[in-house]
Amino acid sequence: MKDRKTEYRSQKPIFYLVFSILCFLSSILCPSFADTPDIYLSITRTGGSKIKIAIPDFSLQEGITDRENLSSKGAEILREDLEISGLFKTIDNKDILNEVDSKDKKSGKINFKEWASMGTEAIVKGHINVEEGKFNIECRLYDVKRGEQITGYKYSGDRTIFRQMIHKFSDEITYRFTGEKGIAMTMLAFVSKATENKEIYISDYDGHNIRKLTDHKSISLSPKWSPDGKSIVYTTFKYGNPDIYSINITNGKKTPVSTFSGMNMAGSWSPDGKRLAVSLGKDGNAEIYTMDMDGKNLSRLTNYRGIDTSPAWSPNGMEIAFTSDKSGNPQIYVMGSDGANLRRLTYQGSYNDQPSWSPDGNKIAYSSLNSGQFDIFVIDLVGNSFQQLTSGKGDNQNPSWSPDGRNIVFSSNRDGRYQIYIMKSDGAEQRKLIYIEGGGYSPSWSPRIE
């Protein structure tokens, strides 16, 4: 027995040495193993230049007929996602893309030099196959300069979540290059009169996959996402009075939140999701209150014989912006979330409303009546300046920020009826995001949904 022990002891230092060398080697060869650097930052750049990325059409499992054109659809969804992110420039010449890609396929490997000659810094290759009615999508992201894979994922699921699977990989790409979670899995809520009545609708963040959420056959207004992205509060006239209800977006279950006599208008959730800031008419004129999710523990924040509406909780939970006609016409004010330290924010124009905080809390977007029509403005709380984002024909209202602060969704009637539009947070790249018969109003951008 003694001999064995000594033998074992004598082997121990060798074991340590081998182990330490292994550790050292593995850390050099595969740094992700030891440190797990999720963020891939080899492509360094200065300023706001975009990352050039090539996304050829996805390849398909042999023997599948692509009736729905999924191979090009998949690539298209990903391209659009990355364009919306504002961080990437996708190569849009499809002929060249597919030509180089087919060369890759023939040679059985990725010809990085040829991709580099197109000026691309990254490539995404996707492959789709079908297994027992289930879709499998394999996506790989490559660094062209280094000639190696950065990351790869396989997603599988039902045909109905084809878009979501690709959105998920888009978020992965954004995360790898910026260290910041993407927004491709977020959603929008809005109001439409596509049926005879105004109802609440939701869609993917890119305007696809529109679903009608309520069926009250009444008037339903002003949807606002909960901070966990699981439910939406809104105001409905269904029971004879404008009441606030909450609806769970997965099972459609509705629960009454605030049903006082007079107007009940949902404004905004506290960032921790525990309290709701609302505008209530129960005292004879609209006042700002905060309440628990069951309408209990009311706390009155304003006390003024006029109109106080549209409360918006700041991202740090400390302040609430709202609209008041104290000065004789609607203007935006900010107060502490306990109602103290009131200060007026807007002085320009005779009608400013619908304050919406940027996710970093540094800016507030709002709607302003500007020479006979509404336009969206942004006030910079740090620099104490303001900027007009929309102009030209028609009204623009209801700004709501994307969770990454890079985009603003809003409603506009520039083409006739109100529809949902999107722009960069500096007002660039304005375009119609959703066209829906019956119009689109009051958009609200969801938080990131886990």
Add this chain to the structure above:
Amino acid sequence: MQKYNKIFLVIFLFVFSTTFLFISCAPKKPISVKPQVDETTIKAEEKGKQKAEEEARLKAEEEARLKAEEEARLKAEEEAKRRTEEEAKRKAYEEARLRAKEEAKRRAEEEARRMVEEEARLKAKGEKKKIEEEKLSAIMETETQPLAARETEVRTVPALEDIYFDFNKYDIRTDGREILQRNAEWLQKNPGAKIQIEGHCDERGTTEYNLALGERRAMSVKKYLISLGISAERLYTISYGEELPIDPGHNEETWIKNRRGHFLIIIKP
């Protein structure tokens, strides 16, 4: 063997700790540092060039400001003098008025006291006075609170006319007062009738604000009818904001029609 054991342990620890340091420091450097450096250098250069120019500008502006301020001061002083004189006159006048009023009040109060005292002597002590106070406060409360007519059936009555409001306003106009007078008379002739007052807005303005504005309009109408002697319990209110325009057009002609207070009588319950 034990000596070797220790030496190997030391080597292992050394190698392990250096690799750990290497790993933890290496990857984050390039992006986080580079862009920041570039930004600061650009800013610094621009600042240097602009400083001299800005200083010159600022001096000139300040001189101009000082002049303007002096002129403004002189004017302001003159105006202030005038104002104080005017105010003094007004104050004197108002004080005289107040004195007269106060005297009148005192007399009235004294009379009231005598009356109360006499009544108290005749009846139980202080009861009547208390009851009167309670009544008043009850009216004040219902005057300002909305009454929601949930799950009710309503219908229009030709006798009850709509009234109209100015853009973004909720005060009753003079033409509205005449209409409300007539509506109040109808209500007095039909003492069993309960009505729903709807506040409406034109399409301009935001959804949320218009809902609040419509409510203020309905409440203004309710208050006015109460002042004409109609009981608050007969007056239900609701705001539809901009949601139910009577005319779907997009011009001033239609907006005028849509900014309205509308009346319905409640059939059930």
